[in-house]
Amino acid sequence: MQNLLQSAVQNVESPKLLEQVRGKIRLKHYSIRTEQAYLEWIKRFILHFDKRHPSEMGSVEVEVFLTHLAVDRHVAASTQNQAKSALLFLYKEVLGVALPWLDNVEQAKAPKRLPVVLTKAEVQAVLGRLTGTHWLVASLLYGTGMRILEALRLRVKDIDFERKEILIRDGKGFKDRVTMLPLTLVEPLKTHLNRVKQLHQNDLNDGFGSVYMPQALGLKFPYAGRDWVWQYVFPSGKLSQDPRTKDGDEPVIRRHHLQDQSVQRAMRQAVVDAEITKPATPHTFRHSFATHLLEGGYDIRTVQELLGHSDVSTTMIYTHVLNKGGRGVSSPLDAL
Known part of the structure; x- marks a missing residue:
């Protein structure tokens, strides 16, 4: 035994x-x-x-x-x-074992909470206290409704300046979708990409410059990872070892994308500086994007498609946080 x-x-x-x-x-x-x-x-x-x-x-x-x-x-x-x-x-x-249905599990309670949404003035106040790359990422989150990792994993080829659209690949649920490219971000993005291209060229000159390729593309096209079009739009400020490197293999040094914690810290400080009492995070920009579109009269199906929701019932949550409290009913106190 x-x-x-x-x-x-x-x-x-x-x-x-x-x-x-x-x-x-x-x-x-x-x-x-x-x-x-x-x-x-x-x-x-x-x-x-x-x-x-x-x-x-x-x-x-x-x-x-x-x-x-x-x-x-x-x-x-x-x-x-x-x-x-x-x-x-x-x-x-x-292990190849099909577990029977887990009927006896005590389920953790899932609270039904409404999403935190910033007003347009609050969005402007937060963005006004961000600078550089953090401002550009946050502006994209609010201007497109992307999740933070969807924005940080963008590749150069995913931005179409001619059509004014952004292709989001492998979003939640492994789904691709298309969203708009805000006109106000066209020139800032072009300027940003010029700096990123120079950074990539420096990496190539130093013997690096290869980026992680999704799925099996790295094997199918072994040199594509060095191409400019595959580089991250928001690269990290330093080179690091690829976390997928197997034990015993020679470390693969690459430039990963910017870490989401960096954006979260900058956002947290901007919210404090703007004296906003809401617990806003980068994901709050996605909620605000959807709510403000609905306030602007856009069809909920359109908003659903832009957000990448499989079911319109998920998008319906934003109808409860529109700019009118209490289901749009006026308080009797205001009629006195």
């Missing part, structure tokens, strides 16, 4: 299982953030049961772990769902 336990511990501690998970995730072209999150939840699941190998466990242990997250750790519903997705991926895609 002791030998079996030691063998199980060794199997868990070895990189074999996690490497299998990592390989399956990359085969399905999940994002690096999904990969990191799934691996972290799988590790936590294994450690929760004293390093037992997942093949020795099943739906009972998964239910216990997910219930522990909701009852003992008080995690948000989205966090519990992420953990559930990671474990279902492990069992279905890696």
Whole structure:
């Protein structure tokens, strides 16, 4: 019995299982953030049961772990769902085990909250306190309705200055969509890209300049990663090792895109400086974009398409935060 336990511990501690998970995730072209999150939840699941190998466990242990997250750790519903997705991926895609429906899981409560929306004056106040690249990113978020990572992962080829549109690739749910390019950002973006092009040329001169290529394009077109059109619109200020580098391989040094934490910090300070009491984040610009379009009389189906929502019911949430409180009903106090 002791030998079996030691063998199980060794199997868990070895990189074999996690490497299998990592390989399956990359085969399905999940994002690096999904990969990191799934691996972290799988590790936590294994450690929760004293390093037992997942093949020795099943739906009972998964239910216990997910219930522990909701009852003992008080995690948000989205966090519990992420953990559930990671474990279902492990069992279905890696271990080849179809878990029965998890009926006995204590579900974390998902609060029904309305999105935070800035007024047009507040948007102007926040943007007025941002500078440089942070201003340009924030302006794109409000002007196009993009999510922050959608903006930061933009490639040079995704911006069409002639048609005044931006192609958003591999958005949430692996969906592509097209949104407008605000006219007021055309010249600032061109000026910004001129600086980025010079930075890219400097990298090439130094023996670098190759960017991460999505999915299998890096193998199909091995030199395309050095082309200007594939470079990030908002590159990082420094070179770094590609997080997808496998253990034992020679490190791949690339210039990644700007980190979202940088924009979040700048946004947080701008909100404070503007003396706005709302808990606004970069994602608030997306909410404000949708709300202000609806206030301007645009059809909700159009807004749904620009946001990339699969169901119009998701877009309907913005009808509850339009510029009139209480469903547009005038207060009787104002009639006195």
